[in-house]
Amino acid sequence: MNSQALSPPVKRIADSTVRRLSIYLRFLEEFEGRGLSTVSSEELARRGGTTSAQVRKDLSFFGSFGKRGLGYSVPELSTSLREILGLGRGWRVVIIGAGKIGAALAQYRGFRQRGFQIVAAYDSNAEKIGGTLEGIEIRDMHRFEADVEKDHPEIAVLAVPMEHAQAVLDRVARAGIKAVLNFAPVQLHAPADMTVKTVNMAMELEGLTFALTNQGV
Amino acid sequence: MNSQALSPPVKRIADSTVRRLSIYLRFLEEFEGRGLSTVSSEELARRGGTTSAQVRKDLSFFGSFGKRGLGYSVPELSTSLREILGLGRGWRVVIIGAGKIGAALAQYRGFRQRGFQIVAAYDSNAEKIGGTLEGIEIRDMHRFEADVEKDHPEIAVLAVPMEHAQAVLDRVARAGIKAVLNFAPVQLHAPADMTVKTVNMAMELEGLTFALTNQGV
DNA sequence: ACATGTGAACTGCTTCACAGCG
DNA sequence: CGCTGTGAAGCAGTTCACATGT
Numbered sequence: 001m002n003s004q005a006l007s008p009p010v011k012r013i014a015d016s017t018v019r020r021l022s023i024y025l026r027f028l029e030e031f032e033g034r035g036l037s038t039v040s041s042e043e044l045a046r047r048g049g050t051t052s053a054q055v056r057k058d059l060s061f062f063g064s065f066g067k068r069g070l071g072y073s074v075p076e077l078s079t080s081l082r083e084i085l086g087l088g089r090g091w092r093v094v095i096i097g098a099g100k101i102g103a104a105l106a107q108y109r110g111f112r113q114r115g116f117q118i119v120a121a122y123d124s125n126a127e128k129i130g131g132t133l134e135g136i137e138i139r140d141m142h143r144f145e146a147d148v149e150k151d152h153p154e155i156a157v158l159a160v161p162m163e164h165a166q167a168v169l170d171r172v173a174r175a176g177i178k179a180v181l182n183f184a185p186v187q188l189h190a191p192a193d194m195t196v197k198t199v200n201m202a203m204e205l206e207g208l209t210f211a212l213t214n215q216g217v
Numbered sequence: 218m219n220s221q222a223l224s225p226p227v228k229r230i231a232d233s234t235v236r237r238l239s240i241y242l243r244f245l246e247e248f249e250g251r252g253l254s255t256v257s258s259e260e261l262a263r264r265g266g267t268t269s270a271q272v273r274k275d276l277s278f279f280g281s282f283g284k285r286g287l288g289y290s291v292p293e294l295s296t297s298l299r300e301i302l303g304l305g306r307g308w309r310v311v312i313i314g315a316g317k318i319g320a321a322l323a324q325y326r327g328f329r330q331r332g333f334q335i336v337a338a339y340d341s342n343a344e345k346i347g348g349t350l351e352g353i354e355i356r357d358m359h360r361f362e363a364d365v366e367k368d369h370p371e372i373a374v375l376a377v378p379m380e381h382a383q384a385v386l387d388r389v390a391r392a393g394i395k396a397v398l399n400f401a402p403v404q405l406h407a408p409a410d411m412t413v414k415t416v417n418m419a420m421e422l423e424g425l426t427f428a429l430t431n432q433g434v
Numbered sequence: 435a436c437a438t439g440t441g442a443a444c445t446g447c448t449t450c451a452c453a454g455c456g
Numbered sequence: 457c458g459c460t461g462t463g464a465a466g467c468a469g470t471t472c473a474c475a476t477g478t
Contacts, residue, residue: 009431021423022417022419022423022424023404025423026402026419041437041438042437051470053440053470053471053473054469054471056438057439057470057471059438060438060440064439065438066437066438067477067478068439068476068477068478069436070436070438071437084427084430084431086426086430086431087423100317101321103321104316104320105418108317110402116422154429155426155429178429179425179426181425185327187240189266195424195428195429197421197425199416199421200239201325202239202327202331203236203240204416205331205333205398205414206238206239206242206304206331207232207236207239208372208397208412209303209308209372210235210302211412212303212395212396212412213302214230215412233448234447257459257460258460268448270450270462271447273460274447276460281460281461283459283460284455284456285454285455285456286455286457286459286460288459288460289460
């Protein structure tokens, strides 16, 4: 197998694997910046908090990227990982909910860097509509469906209050968007052909208090 | 086994289990608000996107909370889950980094509701020090160690640029704080007696683009 | 000699299926 | 009779260990 031919994954790839690929890519980009030319699975593992076997297994699902006895070429592996993760192209993103979380996301630098372009923000609050969120126009949520047909964004970020999250997700689904990053602290139910990732601070905090309570001092 | 005697978990509890307990609790609180008195594992499973066997197994690690043939008492199970998750008491939280993410967290309502009290925010930017973040005093990071000795917060939220995250984590560790919620998009290395949960938007987004690229249309 | 790539073994989470009890 | 609680089975993800290629 060859590193040029990016074999599409044969079996379903575990979430945990994809997350680790993100981590590896971040280190590779750091190494690229420092001009390093090769890296071993051992080195990637050490920095990523995993094992070298895990690194090699993760990569093996997509092809053969290293040279035996040598390791991986930093620029080549970076390129491959970007391609695998779908970062080899631009993505249009809409933010729904122009509150604090929307603002934090809109100004996040790593965002544009990685090819994510925020095309619009939406809100239903008349006081916010027409204003801007970190330079991005805040539009009336009533326009949402019509706009999606024109702009065809691929990703929607949900930063709305939890009470409205499911209803908004349903609208997003009907509009044909297949990927959602949800910040509302609720479990959402989506059609099978949609991917929803939820970032739930409340849940993470409860993971902490559980640890403090049960394995703590 | 009895629902009153909250048996401390015998074996290590999986992260995935703890996260589901959070989800169950959220539904139970909703049911409590609506005055429902009992709920079945089936009902909890349906709403939480899992199976009834999973719900029962998750709960079984901590005791026996249901009545056979009947289901679970909503208020009793709520109370037990709050206790298991460590929400039966207050927690002092410090936010490090008074940027947009810090602000979003500081204003998040579910926060205080669940017993998290933000005692202070810290920054090293002279322009921010002395100001407030959603009503919370922004202190000079130089004071951090001294303040921790006085206030003894249990949880630190890291909302600093990724370049500084590891250094700040090391300071937090040395100051004796054992639980950290990290928003910097980097893998952090912490002592074994510390719990670190990382919320990484970049990683979640890459999970979406991976899905769009590899299983998409 | 060295580090990759990968079947095989292992570990642990999830699902099954049913005994137990209200 | 219904729904919980739980060993046992099944499955998925991780780790091992070594053959392979440079």
